Amino acid sequence: MTRVVLVHGIAQETKGEESLLGAWYPALCDGLARAGAAPLDRADVSMAFWGHVFRPAGHRALGPPPLDAFDVEPGLEEELLLGWWEAAAAIERRVPGPEEPARLRTPRVVQRALNALSHSAFFAGVSESLMVHSARQVRRYFTEPDVRAAVQAEFAGRVTDRTELVVAHSLGSVVAYEALCAHPGWRDLTLITLGSPLGVRRLVFDRLLPTPHSDSARWPVPVKAWTNITDAGDAVALVKELAPAFGRRITDVSVHNGAQAHDVRPYLTARETGVAVAHALDRSRTSP
Template sequence: MARVVCVHGMGQQVQGEDRLRAAWWPAMSDGLRRAEAPGLVSESDVAMSFFGDLFRPAGRMLSAGDLPWTARDVEDPLERELLAGWWRAAAEADPGVVPPDAADTLASTPRSVQAALRALSGSRFFANVALRAMVADLKQVRAYLTDDKVREQVRSRVAETIGADTRVVVAHSLGSVVAYEALCALPEHGVRALVTVGSPLGIRHLVFDRLRPAPAATGKQPQGLWPGGRDLVWTNLAAAGDVVALVKDLRPLFGEQLRSGVLNNGTHAHDATSYLTDALCGQAIADGLA
């Protein structure tokens, strides 16, 4: 089994494990080099846990009236709340994005959903991302968090990739939620380093409060279960301007033993490979393999 398991994020429906690994591996190698640990792991030691196809609709011939996703399809309250969060974060990070007048308007006004999608499409973060792709991402996150069948299928894919030899799990975006839950469900795993990048795990109502296992109600703030033994080192990295990683510091929710860092990924704030090339990411991976 692989010594390093990678878990991709949302929006990878048309990709595949080999194609994603081919993109992630060079970036990971560069990050290890920046951390002065070149050659510590080879490409054959790295596996990509792929679940994107579970969100890809089966192919079919189009019939009259078929249309791609539009703003009218953003009806679920969770999708609208997540969209509002993305809009607020994009406006804070990008002066070119018009801020929402009132985020709660997204809960009841379809026209404001269109306004949010239009504003995000003009941001640096969502540059060149089609509206229908943004709507698909919202629906993918919602499906994982609310559909038990989807959740089980996705988590099973990740759990099957983590073997007795796996020492490092690197997870991006929605994949960090999946990897976290999968590790919590594998109490006997030998993973020594969990590296989460661009993670939405800190979003309280939408993500954190919906985790399985559920966070423990202790004191003033609930605490998430630690996803391994005392030897596990968890490093979370969030880029400035990454609107998916709305909460940059996960320590208040998962404990002070979690290592937290903030990076600068430039205009590609949420891009997985931009995270992987950073020295902090390379060092976190190297620490788990040393």
């Protein structure tokens, strides 16, 4: 029963609650320190871990084969990769854009996207297989009801009548938003979203439950305050301001995360995040 519930994003299935919390908790305290606030007790923070929902069962021999461009399913998986490519190319000079001719003749546009994304800050050092796997995980969340329900159940199981703050990163912000909408009877709490793709039309926004109406999304009843924090170079959080679609009560804040624009740790260590966390927990020692 903790005051702060953290919610991770995609591609964390081989980790767990404690290993993720071991990385997130010090960064969260660093952000509070930058804001001039006291650190949180570790016992007051918990991780809503849902990565295991996507962890496949063990296999004999060498296990499942790696994924490549030919394994990308048409529809959402393909659209996600192309969307990330376009966004990365618009932000980073070293990433060739879709309009530029490919240096190598590749059999599919998807392969060009994977080749280009390998040069991006977000996917630097990430294998082609893991890029495809990341897109697949998002697709499965939105298209497989049992997966969606299992993921949200892990989050809901962490929220209690003592929870005051939810801090959610990347796809975790989608999980938190949908679950908060589905539980209007929960106590009032504050939501902080980091690198959120919630506002991305067609790929995410239009797939949310409850379904947005007339370009406006429903406000999650338990949320008394919502701060959305993004880096201008974050290719996942393509829409930087959520207030126009989710409600003017949202405070949209910009931060600078350096080369790792989507990584959760620089988001957490940012002074702006620390201020939002301190304010949510009614801490009064924030610096002016």
